[in-house]
Every structure is written in structure tokens, then in C-alpha cells.
Amino acid sequence: MRGHEPRSSSSCAACKLLKRRCIPNCIFAPYFKSDEPKKFAQVHKVFGASNVSKILIEVPEEQREETVNSLAYEAEVRLKDPVYGCIGAIAMLQRKMFELQHDLAIARARLARYAANSSAACSIMHSSAACSIMPFSEPPAYDGFLNSFSLTSSEMNQDGQMYDYSQAPYIIRHE
């Protein structure tokens, strides 16, 4: 006679969705609580439970919560934007960063002009006094986040287009 296994009322969200018994050392249980079913549902839809399990097993236990959070974020964004996912957000942030660098360069140039004029006026009015010019540093070169991520040569699609990942936005929209 088959033994009756009582359904655990404390099954994690993953095991509930996967309709399986939630074992005591379930790898998903600490991170996918039963009161957050949507979180695992999204992660499972994008990555798949087995892939998530493999990723979690690869990382140290103390980093698994952060891993789950980043997977959940990626999955949510991917479901909202099935084409570009997080890359859309990255491209938008890159654009914002370039605009800010541009504004910063203009502001610093303007400040330099004011400082130069002030220095000239000071030297005329107070020839013996020391005029302080507000120092400013050169804006740091923004190489773009993709420089820190090594890609294997250039990315080409079947049309032979070259993707320049150092420019933003680098997504070529196929319309």
C-alpha cells in the first residue's frame, strides 16, 4: 500500500508551482517564500527551475539571496520587455550617462572661463594679492561599461552588420 505523504503546508513557492514535495534542504525554499508566488513564477518562466538551481548551486550560500534577487529582477524586466530585457535599461542609462558627461564638460568649460576672468580681474585690481582659482579636475573618461566585459570579437548577425558595443545605444533595431 502506498504510503500517504502529507502535503507540507510550508512548501516554498517553487515547490508549490512545480507541484512537488518541498524537502527540508530545498535549495529554493530560503529565497522563494510561499507568500511570494509571483517571484518564482517569473524566474521559472524566463530561466527555468533547473537552470536557476544550477546557478544557485554554483554560488556560495551567502551570495544566493543576492543571486536570486538579480535573477528575479532580470526576469521581471524580460517579461516586461521581451525583446531587449535589461539591455534596454542599460542602453537608457548609458544615454543618460553620456548626456550628463556632456553637460558636465560644458559646465566645467564655463567655470574655467569664469575662473580665468576672475584671475585676470584679480591680477589687475590686487597685483600683490593672491587670487585663488577654483580648481577642478578633468572629467574622467567614460569608457563605457562594455569595455570591462570582454566579448568574443565582433558580433555579427546574418546581415553582416557590425555591432559597436562601445557606443550607446548599441542595439540595432530591426524594423
Add this chain to the structure above:
Amino acid sequence: MNTRCAACKYLRRRCPSDCIFSPYFPPHDPQRFASIHRIYGASNVARMLQQLPVNQRAATVDCLYYEAQCRVQDPVCGCVGVISLLYQEIHNAETKLAKTKAQIALFVDSNSAREDFEVESDLNVLLHEEGNEFAHLGPSNQVSFGFT
């Protein structure tokens, strides 16, 4: 004999003529599909592509590949780490911009103050000179000309 796409080679299956992967996983780049398969799985990717118009699938695969590579290199944060870094850099740049604008404002204020001072000095000189010119008229007449 048709050449199998990288996906079908990886999955060790026949590559049909209407293979959903073949336009985006050419056989000369096996690592592309391997990365995506490792993170997302073939069935998930096939489902994602099937749900999209054909003209959006190439961009989708490119983005999936990039995200998969990020996740392979950084299993904890994936491409979310890149997003966090960008947010941090934007915050730093905004702070620098605000500081620079504040410094500019100081110069503008000091220039305005100097201009006001110069205008007032010139006016005082003018008043003094014209006051001397009309001194013989007496105080009341000076007031009538607008001098206080």
C-alpha cells in the same frame, strides 16, 4: 546536405528547414548558443522567439546572449551588476554637475555684486560732480534736481 545550425549541433538533433534557431545561431559560432542555453535553456528561448515577430528575434537573441554572458561571468549579479554600476556612475556625475553649477553661481553672484558696486560708485561720482556744479543754488534746489 544542409549544415546544422549551432543550436541543433549542440542539441544533437536534425536541423529542420524551419528551425527557429538557425537564423540566429550560425554554425561558425557555437559558443553563442552554448551560453544562452546554459542560462535560459533551449525550450525557453524557443518559446520566447515564437512569441515575437520575426523582425524582432535577432535583437532578442543578441540581448539574451549579452545577458547570458554577463551571468556566466558574474553568476551572482549578472547584467544587474552593470545596471547598478551605471546608476552609481550617474549619481556621481550628477553630484559633480551640481557642484560645478554651484561654483558657477558663486562667480555669477560675485560678478553681479562687482557690477552693482561699480555702477553705484560711478553714480556717486556723478552726483558729487553735479552737486558741486549746482552748489551755489542751495540745498533745496539740489533736492529739486533729484539729489538727496
